[in-house]
Amino acid sequence: MPERITTVPLDEEFDGLLRELARRKGFDPGELAAELIQKELKKRTAPRAPRGPVVPFRR
Secondary structure, three states, X not given: OOOOOOOOOOOXXXXXXXXXXXXXXXXXXXXXXXXXXXXXXXXXXXXXOOOOOOOOOOO
16 A cells, blocks of 8 residues: 655645645645645545446447
């Protein structure tokens, strides 16, 4: 199992936005970035709903 991300070095482009959001939520900006990354990874790796039975391809 991959190691949990606890802090992230901040990109200058998003530094101001992350700092403002972190200040409102009471988090360290690096911790907030790590939390947002964890949420996104969890969303992307969540199992998808089945799409129904698999039908063989026919010509």
